[in-house]
Amino acid sequence: MWMDVPGSLAGFTRSEQLQRRLHDLVPGGAHTYARGSDQYPEGMAPVLVRGRGARVWDADGNCFVEYGMGLRAVTLGHAYRPVLDAVRAVLGDGMSFTRPTELELAAAEEFLALVPAADMVKFGKNGSDATSAAVRLSRAATGRELVAVCDQPFFSADDWFVGTLEMNAGIPAVVREQTLRFRFNDLDSLRGLFDAHDGRIACVVMEQATALTEPDPGFLQGVRELCDRHGTVLVFDEMITGFRWAAGGAQEVYGVRPDLSCWGKAIGNGFPISALAGRRELMELGGLRTEAPRVFLMSTTNGPETVSLTALRAVIRAYAETDPVGEMERRGRELAEGVNGAARELGVDAHVTAVGRPSCLLFTTKDAEGRPCQSYRTLFLQELLRRGVLGQSFVVSAAHTPQEVEFTVGAAREAMLVYRKALERKGVDGLLRGRPVAPALRARSAPRRLP
Template sequence: MDAEDFELPRSRAANERLHALIPGGAHTYAKGDDQYPEHLAPVISHGKGAHVWDVDGNRYVEYGSGLRSVSLGHAHPRVTEAVRRELDRGSNFVRPSVLEVEAAERFLATVPTAEMVKFAKNGSDVTTAAVRLARAVTGRTRVAVCADHPFFSVDDWFIGTTPMSAGIPAAITDLTVSFPYGDLAATEEVLARYAGDVACLILEPAGHAEPPPGYLEGLRELAHRHGCLLVFDEMITGLRWSEAGAQGLYGVVPDLSTFGKALGNGFAVSALAGRREFMERGGLRDTHDRVFLLSTTHGAETHALAAAMAVLDTYVEEGVTARLHALGERLASGVREAAASRGVGEHVVVRGRASNLVFATLDEYGQPSQPYRTLFLRQLLAGGVLAPSFVVSGALDETDIDRTVEVVADACGVYRKALDAGDPTPWQGGRPVKPVFRRRA
């Protein structure tokens, strides 16, 4: 279907209902309709495997499923069966379920670089718990976050550093400082500037580029030499880099690490893991002042822990990480070839590890462009591809990848026309998509 003729009347009406009742029209800002071309933000009816259907009846090949959380595909039978078994057995009790120890054993067997684990419901819970624990262990107040990684938590210590800092006291924001990824000398300057006051360095161990040789090892040495903890945010890298996360792939053991997203294949479960000597500060067998580490009413719901165990088993037994890499490599190669063949190889750019691909849309000057992203997304949607990123799931097959490449090729043809015209506006179909973090709506 031509993008000019592509309409989503039922989704448009559903979005109006969403905005009337839910601030932002979604429960995650990255899912907001401002992230999509105007009036072309599909509202999802259901999903199966690598496909989703919107309320208008359109079927899409989907990428970045659940903001990277649904890595096995929607309604994965092994996961749903594990969840279904628990639903009739009760989900939450006044004392721990036996599934809590079984899930902990399964997690620590898969991520052997950690010695203890505590489960919660979302990534922010566990990253904030890691920060609190690091402050308690070190007796220090400041947190150093990697400036090159976009998100760590919805809590004040991080959100106060973004353009959406309304409602957060400066006194809290001032306690968070930043360091650049891959630059040990610059990081040491930060630690020297706040000598004896930085509790931890927190970062994603890898992003769209591989860590420089020796960087993660050097960062661990640097952190320990300056008396602070090293925290790996493995929300994205966990399972997608290896079954044991980036720490398992690169062989660098952090003091604490946090997992989520792929861990539950869409079910709400996250994990704080780390060295026993630190994790026990939040327990009942330590002599230091107690740390209120994590205490969540729903953090150990049995069906979510069952989902996590099924996910871990599936990854290990079926080699899912390797499959994600193979699918991603096929997609990246196809997209790059399609873009080059349409003369936009320097403007539609695929980046990242094969299991975690993103794309950049660059203007005629080689600068990131929201108007060109809008044009590109609009063409993809009309072709039946829902792709805010090119992050693959294990449910995709080669037919899905090849179909996606065909749609991308058509989109790149339109992209070339816009570049030749020097103006993407005629192909935008309305206002451009917007960045998530901005001061005004």
């Protein structure tokens, strides 16, 4: 039986059965580590079957208001009708051919019209396609090997970046040593890398902002100047900021132009598509107008398939005709104000807080001593789930309604009543079911190892 109203839970029996079977057949029980059951309270990891707008339904028929929205890939809402209608219209014409289609040209023209820093684009299927191609292209263009990455969470599932993570088994030491780290909003840390590795850094890869941190005045301009001075390619990762900060990405908001930019997630509203865009003189190294050794840039069978390119064009139209970014900003502000007001009222505002850019909200979960704590985070997730709210964050979409935000604020308030009990007890014993969640990209399966 389907529940149409979030909060009336029928339990998780069927989801638990499916999750156990997934663990038998899929390493980690999910195809993305951030979607793993170890990221949710034990026994409360819903296996989903459908979504519409800002709501999702699981295998037990439970209805949830969802946040995070497909790991930030969905900005217009699940099953957004104009995108689906556009996709349905092309299904009867075939998906994949042995030559380019007119659709590829139209998609490239419309996408590049949003990105003034780019002259050319290549489409792929996931963000790692784009960022890894950007690194390869930068190395070819400069004749250098080292990559400088900002101390931000994730850039690629490929060796050049995974080697920097705690979860780096299987990455040779020589590969790990080729990627260097610098600190966001700290030009001196980047300058120090250039001084220590003069003439050896091929590219700088970074997000221009995160949910929690805006660039300091002059920081991005300073990065651009350092790259220009040292002949290094500047690569902006727009996976999260693209179509969430603005249709033209964070480079539209902050006004600093990269040499290459990498896009994914929201450009297809959940359909699998990514893009590498950049200056012609760089991108042509992967083309047929160069005398230089050619770069194997991006070459995927399904990169230009018609369904995702059509979804991209429909998303671009939606951003031209409506105001998804404005809607996300409004709903995010309402949510943050409601949650933080409830936290102040209950006296837990030093521990639970909605923080960050309104369109990309996170929440803090601190223990009685004010330290970030996985046990308290799990307790908060557990109590939100019990009340019909699913999400590892408060990242909204343009489909979230004021009523759904109001519902979420009410659920968060009730969850914080339980949270306050844990603070008073100085622990979650007796309140939390099972083991706490654990970092998704940790080196060992413990503390959530399965028998």
